[in-house]
Amino acid sequence: MIFRQLFDATSSTYTYLLASRRGGEALIIDPVLERVDRYLRLIEELDLNLVKAVDTHLHADHITGLGALRDHTKCITVMGEQSGVDVVSMRVADGDRLDIEGLSLGVIYTPGHTDDSYCFTLADRVFTGDTLLIRGTGRTDFQNGSARAQYESIFNRLLRLPDETLVYPAHDYKGDSVSTIAEERAHNPRLQVKSVAEYEALMAGLKLANPKMMDVAVPANMRQGLHQAEVARRGWAIDAATAIGLLGQADVAVIDLRERAERERHGVLPGALHVPYSSLAETIVPGGLLHELATTTGKQLVFFCAFGERSAMSVQAAQDAGLRSASHIEGGMDAWKKAGGLLA
Ligand SMILES: [Fe+2]
Numbered sequence: 001m002i003f004r005q006l007f008d009a010t011s012s013t014y015t016y017l018l019a020s021r022r023g024g025e026a027l028i029i030d031p032v033l034e035r036v037d038r039y040l041r042l043i044e045e046l047d048l049n050l051v052k053a054v055d056t057h058l059h060a061d062h063i064t065g066l067g068a069l070r071d072h073t074k075c076i077t078v079m080g081e082q083s084g085v086d087v088v089s090m091r092v093a094d095g096d097r098l099d100i101e102g103l104s105l106g107v108i109y110t111p112g113h114t115d116d117s118y119c120f121t122l123a124d125r126v127f128t129g130d131t132l133l134i135r136g137t138g139r140t141d142f143q144n145g146s147a148r149a150q151y152e153s154i155f156n157r158l159l160r161l162p163d164e165t166l167v168y169p170a171h172d173y174k175g176d177s178v179s180t181i182a183e184e185r186a187h188n189p190r191l192q193v194k195s196v197a198e199y200e201a202l203m204a205g206l207k208l209a210n211p212k213m214m215d216v217a218v219p220a221n222m223r224q225g226l227h228q229a230e231v232a233r234r235g236w237a238i239d240a241a242t243a244i245g246l247l248g249q250a251d252v253a254v255i256d257l258r259e260r261a262e263r264e265r266h267g268v269l270p271g272a273l274h275v276p277y278s279s280l281a282e283t284i285v286p287g288g289l290l291h292e293l294a295t296t297t298g299k300q301l302v303f304f305c306a307f308g309e310r311s312a313m314s315v316q317a318a319q320d321a322g323l324r325s326a327s328h329i330e331g332g333m334d335a336w337k338k339a340g341g342l343l344a
Pocket of ligand 1: 057058059060061130138
């Protein structure tokens with residue numbers, strides 16, 4: 001496995017780059033906007049293909065690199081379903097898996113620091129975001145934080161992981177880089193409490209100043225959605241209500257770009273073809289499934305995904321490949337359901 005812990009000294013943020021092999025797919029956790037050039041260079045040096053950029057929660061102390069990485073690499077952006085961010089490509093919930101080629105991360109919903117905080121497990125380690133820090137815990141006094149929820153997340157979820165599990169947090173201000181669950185249970189001063197009430201009192205007594213970047217970072221991090229105006233201006237966007245009327249027409253092929261787990265959890269459109277976003281590139285070149293479908297049958301290609309990001313990027317890619325009939329359902333499955341569209 002390729003595993004890199006990268007540090008942003010300005011915000012003391014740790015960013016993690018993961019891949020199963022050189023030349024394979026990669027995933028990045030908690031990227032910082034100012035460090036995006038560094039990540040891109042490293043990704044290139046290691047011959048990786050970035051396919052997912054994930055934030056553990058909506059950050060208040062730095063601007064996320066999610067949007068910039070998506071714009072550079074066409075990767076999928078991922079956050080939890082509770083996040084107040086305007087648009088990400090994929091939203092995850094407790095119990096989901098976050099998959100790339102050769103690696104599968106477990107998804108644990110751990111509210112407390114914020115109400116959209118998640119931790120991600122991978123074999124011998126856990127990425128704890130700002131839920132559990134090394135000899136500390138994330139503050140719970142803003143962004144719908146809750147000391148009570150954090151106590152539950154830490155004691156009933158994270159501390160139940162095997163003792164030897166490596167703990168990789170999103171921040172460290174003292175120079176530590178990794179810990180273990182057993183070490184934190186024994187030596188983290190915030191965890192030496194006897195009850196949830198005691199933890200709430202401890203957290204209420206911290207009286208922390210707001211992060212310096214907060215007034216800039218939070219609004220910026222809420223707006224990470226892809227600028228889809230250009231796709232719409234070119235006439236490649238179909239609103240959900242219009243798309244409902246297209247479903248089932250003989251000259252239209254509706255293409256679902258989501259992953260299997262998303263289809264199982266959120267439902268599928270009747271008659272839609274399944275072409276996961278990760279395999280799109282090979283299908284739109286001559287000889288590929290969608291290329292042949294569009295050129296031999298003359299069918300109009302209508303892409304959709306969860307929220308319209310993957311499909312907007314796919315329309316652009318298909319148009320670039322010469323498939324002039326390609327368009328997408330604006331707002332994806334989310335908009336489809338709100339418009340009263342049928343599910344299979
Ligand atoms: Fe945070």
